[in-house]
Every structure is written in structure tokens, then in C-alpha cells.
Amino acid sequence: MAPRLIFRRQAAAPVFDGKLWRHVCSWSSSSGSNGSSSNNKNKNSRYKCDNVEEEQQQQNNEKLRCKPDKSNARRGATDDSRQTTADSQQTPTKDAHRAASLPANANADADAEAEVEVDDDSDAKRYQARLNLKSFRARKHIENMIRAPLVKALGALGSPTHQIASRAVRTSAILAQTPAKAPEKIEVFVDDIPVMVLPGTTVLQAAAEIGVEIPRFCYHERLAVAGNCRMCLVEVEKSPKPVAACAMPVMKGWRIKTNSDLTRKAREGVMEFLLMNHPLDCPICDQGGECDLQDQAMAFGSDRSRFTDINYTGKRAVEDKDIGPLVKTVMTRCIHCTRCVRFASEIAGVDDLGTTGRGNDMQIGTYVEKLFLTELSGNVIDLCPVGALTNKPYSFVARPWEIRKVDSIDVLDAVGSNIVVSTRTNEVLRILPRENEDVNEEWLADKSRFACDGLKRQRLVAPMVRMPNGELQAVEWEGALIAVAKALQKANGQIAGVAGQLADVEAMVALKDLVNRLGAEHLVTEQDFIKGSGIDVRSSYLLNSTIAGLEEADAVLLVGTNPRYEAPLVNTRLRKAYVHNELQIASIGPNIDLSYEHQNLGADPNIIKDVCSGRHAFSKVLEGAKKPAIIIGIDLLERADGAAIHATIAEYCQKLKKPNWNAFNVLHNSASQVGAFDVGYQPGVQGALQAQPKVLFLLNADAGKLTRDQLPKDCFVVYIGSHGDNGASIADAVLPGAAYTEKQAIYVNTEGRSQQTHPGVSPPGMAREDWKIIRALSEVVGKPLPYDTLDELRSRLTDIAPHLTRFGQLQQTDTGVAAQATPTKSISSTPIDVKQKELRDYFMTDAISRASPTMAKCISAVNKQQRLDEATKQSAAAI
Numbered sequence: 001m002a003p004r005l006i007f008r009r010q011a012a013a014p015v016f017d018g019k020l021w022r023h024v025c026s027w028s029s030s031s032g033s034n035g036s037s038s039n040n041k042n043k044n045s046r047y048k049c050d051n052v053e054e055e056q057q058q059q060n061n062e063k064l065r066c067k068p069d070k071s072n073a074r075r076g077a078t079d080d081s082r083q084t085t086a087d088s089q090q091t092p093t094k095d096a097h098r099a100a101s102l103p104a105n106a107n108a109d110a111d112a113e114a115e116v117e118v119d120d121d122s123d124a125k126r127y128q129a130r131l132n133l134k135s136f137r138a139r140k141h142i143e144n145m146i147r148a149p150l151v152k153a154l155g156a157l158g159s160p161t162h163q164i165a166s167r168a169v170r171t172s173a174i175l176a177q178t179p180a181k182a183p184e185k186i187e188v189f190v191d192d193i194p195v196m197v198l199p200g201t202t203v204l205q206a207a208a209e210i211g212v213e214i215p216r217f218c219y220h221e222r223l224a225v226a227g228n229c230r231m232c233l234v235e236v237e238k239s240p241k242p243v244a245a246c247a248m249p250v251m252k253g254w255r256i257k258t259n260s261d262l263t264r265k266a267r268e269g270v271m272e273f274l275l276m277n278h279p280l281d282c283p284i285c286d287q288g289g290e291c292d293l294q295d296q297a298m299a300f301g302s303d304r305s306r307f308t309d310i311n312y313t314g315k316r317a318v319e320d321k322d323i324g325p326l327v328k329t330v331m332t333r334c335i336h337c338t339r340c341v342r343f344a345s346e347i348a349g350v351d352d353l354g355t356t357g358r359g360n361d362m363q364i365g366t367y368v369e370k371l372f373l374t375e376l377s378g379n380v381i382d383l384c385p386v387g388a389l390t391n392k393p394y395s396f397v398a399r400p401w402e403i404r405k406v407d408s409i410d411v412l413d414a415v416g417s418n419i420v421v422s423t424r425t426n427e428v429l430r431i432l433p434r435e436n437e438d439v440n441e442e443w444l445a446d447k448s449r450f451a452c453d454g455l456k457r458q459r460l461v462a463p464m465v466r467m468p469n470g471e472l473q474a475v476e477w478e479g480a481l482i483a484v485a486k487a488l489q490k491a492n493g494q495i496a497g498v499a500g501q502l503a504d505v506e507a508m509v510a511l512k513d514l515v516n517r518l519g520a521e522h523l524v525t526e527q528d529f530i531k532g533s534g535i536d537v538r539s540s541y542l543l544n545s546t547i548a549g550l551e552e553a554d555a556v557l558l559v560g561t562n563p564r565y566e567a568p569l570v571n572t573r574l575r576k577a578y579v580h581n582e583l584q585i586a587s588i589g590p591n592i593d594l595s596y597e598h599q600n601l602g603a604d605p606n607i608i609k610d611v612c613s614g615r616h617a618f619s620k621v622l623e624g625a626k627k628p629a630i631i632i633g634i635d636l637l638e639r640a641d642g643a644a645i646h647a648t649i650a651e652y653c654q655k656l657k658k659p660n661w662n663a664f665n666v667l668h669n670s671a672s673q674v675g676a677f678d679v680g681y682q683p684g685v686q687g688a689l690q691a692q693p694k695v696l697f698l699l700n701a702d703a704g705k706l707t708r709d710q711l712p713k714d715c716f717v718v719y720i721g722s723h724g725d726n727g728a729s730i731a732d733a734v735l736p737g738a739a740y741t742e743k744q745a746i747y748v749n750t751e752g753r754s755q756q757t758h759p760g761v762s763p764p765g766m767a768r769e770d771w772k773i774i775r776a777l778s779e780v781v782g783k784p785l786p787y788d789t790l791d792e793l794r795s796r797l798t799d800i801a802p803h804l805t806r807f808g809q810l811q812q813t814d815t816g817v818a819a820q821a822t823p824t825k826s827i828s829s830t831p832i833d834v835k836q837k838e839l840r841d842y843f844m845t846d847a848i849s850r851a852s853p854t855m856a857k858c859i860s861a862v863n864k865q866q867r868l869d870e871a872t873k874q875s876a877a878a879i
Contacts, residue, residue: 186252191259203245203256204232212258215267215296217385218337219246222441223346229337231296233266234258242266264300271301277316277360278386279332286328287387289400293335321365323372325857326450327381328392336362340380340389347443348376349575349595364388371865373858375568375842378449382433382442393450393854394430398422406760407434409747410448411502411740412846414668415547415569416749417444421452421741421760428452428741428761438548438808439753445568446858447842447849452741454852458723460736461765472734477766477776484695484733485781487716491695493519496688499681500526500701500727501846503672504745504757505804506793507720507737507770509679510785511699513796514774517783522691525676526701527668528638529683530646539813540650541677543570543751544662545629546810551577555625557618558587559608559649561633564594565836566669567750571595584625586618589633589832603831608645612652622663628656631665634673635835638684641828648827662813668750669845672700675748678801698727699770700737702847706730720770722763723847735777736767739848743769744790746797746804752811754804838862 185196190207197206202225204214217229227247234245237255242262250256257263275297282288309315318331336355341364344353352366352374366372372380380389403422410417410431418434431452433444463480464472475483488495495518497511512523535541545553550573563571571594577583578596585598588607601607601618610616614623622628630649637646653664668674677683685705688696695716698706702725711717719731722739740747742763746756763769771793778785787793797804803811836842840862843855 186250188250188252188254188256190256192255197250200249203234203236203243203248203250203254206250207234207245207256207258214245214258215300216246217292217296217335218339220339220342220383223339223342223383226338226342229335230270231267231300233263233270235260235262267300268302271297272305272307274335275301275305276307278335279315279317281333281387285330285333285387286390286395287333287384291387292385316360318363323366323370324377325854325861326377326392326446327372328390328395329388330390331363331365331388333386334364334388335386336364337385338364339383339385340364343380343383344372344374346579347379347572347575348374350374353380370868371861373839373862373865375446375565375839376443376572378446379433379443391430393453398424398429403429404760406758408741408757408760409755410444411671411747411757412448412451412849413445413567414671414673414750415440415445415567416671416747416753416755417448417569418755419444419448421758423741423760426761428455438546438810439749440569441572443569443572447845447855450854450858451843451849451852453854454723454848454850455739455741456764457853458725458847458851459739459764459767460722460724460728460734461767462736463766464734466732472728472731480733480735481777481780484716484718484735484777487695487718487732488518488781491518491693491716494692494694495520495697496522496524496691496693496695497697497699498524498526498685498688498701498706499672499676499699500703500721501670501672502700502702502721502740502848503676504740504743504747504770505672505675505679505754505797506745506790507699507774508672508676508681509797509800510771510774510793511697512679512681513785514778514781514783515697517778517785518781520691520693522688522693523680524682524684524687525670525673526685526703526705527634527670527673527683528642528685529634529673529677530637530643535677535683537813538678538752538811539662539664540646541666541668541674542813543631543665543667544813545627545665546751547573547749549627549661550574550629551581553577553583553625553627553629554581555584555621555628556586557611557622557628557630558585558589558598559630559632559645560589560636560832560834561631561667562589562592562594562834562836563631563667564592565839565842566633566834567667570667570750584621586621589636589834590837592834592837603833605641605645605827605829605832608648609827612648622656625656627658627661628663629665630656630663631667633834634666634668634670636832637666639828639830641826641830644827666750671747671749674750674752675746675754675804678748678804679797680800698731700727700847702727720773721847722767723851725847725850735773736763736765737770737773738763738767742767745769746794746807748804752803752813753809754807756807 183199185198187194187196188206189195190210190212193210193212195206195209197209204216204219207214214232214234216232218226219229219232225247227244230244232245233242235242235257236248237257245256245258274293278293282291282294285291288294316332318334320331321329323329338355341353341355345351350372352370352372353364354367356363356365356367378391381391384390403424406421406423408419408421410419417440418436420432420434421428422430422432429452431444431449433440433442433449435442462474463477464474465480465483467473495515497515499508499511508523515521515523529535529541547570550556550570554577556574556577563574574583574585575596578585585594585596586601587594587598588601588605588611589603591600599618601611601616607616611619611622613619622630630653632646632649636642639645650664653662656663688706689710692712693715694712695718696706696711698717698719698721700721701719702721702723704726708717708730716733717731718733718735719727720735720737721727722737722742724734728734738759740757741760743759744756746754748754771790775785775788787796794805803809836845840859843858843862844850844852849855
């Protein structure tokens, strides 16, 4: 019987030392003997290749027992030659290198032949000798098949000298400490076109390298491979059946045919099965015109069908599921690609979706009656290749060929997600994500996607001035600007300005120039931050590790922030690092529900001191990490002891500093905050209140941090913005501005990346772009600003901060953080809290989302689901 190879499972990866072989394999050979002698020790013996010395000693012992005396002289000569070889290999020579190229079993076979020499008069011994020789040669052959690739691999990895094979392979190539080499590319042929790819590349990826498109439904570049739709079947030469291109790694020399008769027949068969139970309701399906099933049925399907329903039983039908106010379901259209299931579990971090049943009875749903509520739920609409999951607010609104698409960015958080605005007849109909690997990949948060219906509600469409009776009355632009100019002329320089969450950089610079020309300098942001030198250096208020760079972090500490709701697409990066790179995450603050496991260290602020002083256990994790990161929530820095917290963490991050890596990060939730600091605004409304202004400009300031009671009684409030929200309610003059989908404007995200919006529609009514309103006001007040066009204004921006006009680029910042003056207050004992703890706190955070009916429905759905969950718990407790 042939030798049998036994692999042993190890608890941990073996160390590449001299005893490597005991971890790799052991040999057990057993052979039939037809009544041969039971004293044959080679028959059931186990050979462990610990090292060459032990193997040679074992062979010598066998020779002493088995060889006749006439081979003594030959054995002695062999031993002497082996000793000479061992001595000579202490210093490798050309002979040693030449010996390394010889077969490893050449001498062994000769010894084995000498070993089995027996007397001619013994047939039994002769027969047993042949069995011994056959078994020995087979063992050596299989052993060398495993040993040679392993030696080659260890040599490529630059492994230290280890005695893992025969002395002949211990050459200078293995002795040298060489760096790891990149894997060599292999050549495959796709439709007879050669392509060089890395080992492990799938057939589908290899075809994409040369622009060959292979149809697929279940495969997605950012999700795990499922291989269940079978639409990507292709022919590989010498393969008996077509292979799934999305799941099959290529091998050297493969010849892949993506357009052969076998491939076409396989695709037609798969498409025929899919369409057999599909309702074919394209005229009333919202996916019509952008449906993968439509496109691939036309391109790769057959022109006829064999489906017959002679018994009139009808096609398979599935009941629709109610999974919330955002995603509409028509599950009869589902083709079971499981993209939505994989997205929910892998990217969003919720296991609400799954499959039940098998075969024709398979369904995708939420197992029990439950809403699919997550801050990223809308992405399953983009992933669904058919019309099973569609945009519920957009249902039956428009066809793809009827709409106009404009590339822009989102401003409802500080991430700056890239988006596509779909419009028709001067109305924003929907918003889709646009791929940007450095920012949002290809995902989009639900608020950014579905709050667009708030752009046409609560809008300011005409200038208004407050009358003596206290009511706001619509007037013409001339009358409104004259009223504001009169108030400015009476102010005598007591003027202040507050920039809100949705203010763009151009408008802030124009307001700053106007206020400065009128003799004032009190320009602040509505969002608070630390005072003093905290904004003198950009690295003190940026996410310095960058959004994409967080995937490389191996230890993260969250301090007073909930990234899941404050910046969902930053949170997806953290989850991605947690899933793929085993990222260690801890948080200081309330115990919040993140989409990944994390260690909550508590809400006591003194924990910050313990961590930063090295007394806490997590300090060792941060200090031992290659790329640690500490992320501070912007709301935490609004506390009275925010400066002390900022200074403590900033000082500690100096110790964690690595080359080209800054561990200090501030996570903003306002799209205008970083841009305001870049152009010279100071943080917090207290600076404006201390000026006791007689004229106060509110530039999209709708957070409600300023009330009429806080202002002097004779203060004239001017509101410039797009929505009738908190700011407009206290204003004496309202100047209607444009929303982010109606203007070309610059915003800077939390990592300091400058991006710009593009207008998809024109402003409603008499509304105008914010900077143009300020420019017109400067003309009326007699202090005209030195720019009339957007290009001239951006030239002014270049003079202030050149990086503001380098769209899409990140300016290199210092790896350190600005040195803080000694804070006037130490860290207090007030527990650390976050504002956005639950999903209901996520949907309405700005003027646009507060005006959105869809966001109101989301909050109602969250409350409804919470009541159902509480009722279920009470019922379970009663049982």
C-alpha cells in the first residue's frame, strides 16, 4: 500500500525553526506483506523529519541492523564522505551550490539500494527487500514534493538559517536576510488576450483588467463573494464544466473564454430560470430603465422561452414586507442575490435581513415582523439589481431618462459625501451616492439621501422685514437692503456675524470682508470650540488620520462621540477596520450602540487623565499600536472644561506620534465649521454676545443657540438663509438665500478636504446666492466689496487660504498639535455625554432635515418599533 500523508492541526502557527517538519507532516506507511515477516520494522514505522541529522541517524541504525557484513566497507566510505560534506558546508562554496541543485533523494536512493542487499538464496528476504525499497522511495518522493516548495518559500521570505531540509539546500540564498518579495504575477489568457495578474485574482477580475465585462447579479466589489446567481459562468479550457468567474481564482496558463458557445448557453439557461418566476412588470416597476435584469436579459438572454403554465397555476408570488418608510419592497421580483443581506451584516453591522426557506420557497426578509431601521438602510436600494427594493419616497415619480443629473456634495454632516442630484422641472427628485474612495466610497447616509424633500418645504422665497406690529412682511429686494443698510449706518461698528451649519466658504468670506470694512471683527461660528490657540494650527481641529486612513488604524479611542450617528460614513471605516484588521476600539462616554464590539471605559472624565498619563490598561494598547487614533467629539469640546480635555489629549498624542501619522482627531458634525476656522472665524456665539452688537448677521444660523432675550433690545438681527427655521424667527430682516443644491459653493469636510457643490436647480422665488446678497448689501451701504463674480471671489479665497480652491485634495498638516496655553479650568467631574445617542436623534439635526416629511416619518417609525419591542419584552416576561 502507498504511503499515507497525515496532517496534524496545530493550535498556533508553527515557528520556522529547526523542528519545522514535526509541525508540517508525519509519515505513516503501511504495506501488505502476504504473510511476510512481522519483524520488518520498516513496515509500520513512523518517520518524522525533525532534521537531517536525526533522519541520517535513523538510516544508519537501519543499515547496521539490516545490511550484510560485505557492505561494511561501502558503508564506511559513505559515512566519511557525508562527514566531509558536512564540514565543507560550514563555508558555502561553488561545490555546495552545485550540490544544492542535485536531487535531494539521489544519495538516499543509493543508500537504500545498499541497505536492502540480501542473500540470493532467500526468496522471502528478496521479496521483503523489494517492498522495503519501494516503500522507502515513495516516502522520499512525497517528502521532497513537500520539502522543496517549503524551502523555496522560506528562502523568498528571507527566513533565518534553519535546518529544515538536507544540508545541500542550506546555501547563501537562505542564509541571507532578504526582504519579502512581492508575489510574481502569472499569465492567463482571456479570450486569447494575455493578461498578467497576481495569484488569487478571480476570473472576473482578470477579465476586468482588459475591459471584458462578465455579467453578474450577486457579485459586488465591496461585499463578500456569494457565488449564488451563476450568471458569471465562463468556459475554461480543459474544465469539464463552466466555472463561476466571481469565485474562481485563476491559475497559470488558464485560457478563459467569455463568449464561447458553452458560456452563452450557460448564461441563457441561468437567465431563463430567473425569468421563469419573475413577474415581468417592467412598465410599473420603479427600477425600469436602470435595472440590471433588464439589461442583462437583453444582452445575454435567449430570444425565446420554454416556460409554459398549462395548469394555470401562476408564477411564484411572495408577500411584500413592510421594513420602514424609506425602502419599498416588492419581493416577488427578488432573484435572491443576497446583496442586501450581505450589506446589512458586513457594512451596516445589523443582522436584521436574512433568508428563510430553500429552493423555490426561499425568501428574503427580517425573519419576524420588524422594521429595517439603520442609518445606512437606503444603500440596499442601490445594491438591489432588480426592483425588489426601491426608494419609497421616490415611488412612481420619474423615469431615469426624464431626469437631469448633477454631481455635487452633501452638507448635512461634516463628511462631505459625494452625491448625484437628480432633478426635473427645477425640482430635486432624489439624491444618489457618487463614488469617492477617499471620502464615502460608494455609500450614502439615509439623512443625506432622503432629506431632499425638505428642500422645497419651509423655504424663504422673498425678502421680509419686521413691521412695527411685530409681523414679518414680504418686500422687494431694494426695500429690504435699504432697511439693513440704515441699521448698519447707525451701528457705529457694533456689528457681529454668526455662521451656521450650512454656511458656505464664499458667503463667510464675503460677510467677513463686509463686517471688517464697517469697522468690526466679531465673526464667530454657531458651533462652539475651544478658545485661544486651539485654531491657530489646522491639525488642532481636523480629523488628522483622514477618513480613509482610519482603516489602517489598529487601536482607536472614542472620546465623547458617537460616530454611528454623527458621521455614519466615518463609522463604516471603523467597522471595516474592525472586521478585516481586528481593530481594537474603546470609548469614553455613555454606553452607546455602535455597529461593532468596543470596550466602554466609562463616562467619568477622570478616565481621560488615566489614559493620557499611562495609568489605564488601554494606554498600553495605544502606545503599543503602530497607528493609534484618538477621536474627540465636537460636542465634548463645547463643555466648560473642553479646553482642558483638548490640551490633555493633544499632549498625549504627541507621545503617540508616528512618521506620517497623527493620532489626534476631532470629529465635526457641521459642514461649515472647518471652513470657518480656515478663513478666520472664532468659535462660539459668546464672542458675538460680548460685543453687544447693534446689528447681528445670522448666516444660516438655525441651531437655536441664540435667543432674542440674550441680545440687546436695540439689536437689529439680519438672517440670510434658505429656510424659515430658528434663525428667521428672531430676525428683523430676512434675506432669502440658496440651498446647497442651488449654488456653486465650497465646503471643507472634517478632514480638511475642500470640495464644491454644483447647482442642480435655481433658487425658488426671489432667493439668491448668499455671497451675492452680501455683495449687493455692500453696494447699498457704501462699502462695495472688490469682487463681482465667483471667480474673483475665489481669487480672494486663494489669498486667504490657497488650499480652499484645491478641490478634492488634502493639504499636508503637521503631525503635531498646537501647543495649548494652560487651561483656566481643569477637567471637571461631570459625566461625559453625547447628544446623538439613538437613531431618533439622527434624523433631524439641521434646517433642511427638520423641514423633511420623510425624516419625520423615520422618527415615527423608530418610536413605533421601540413600542413594539417593549411590548414584546413585557409579553415574554409575563410568560
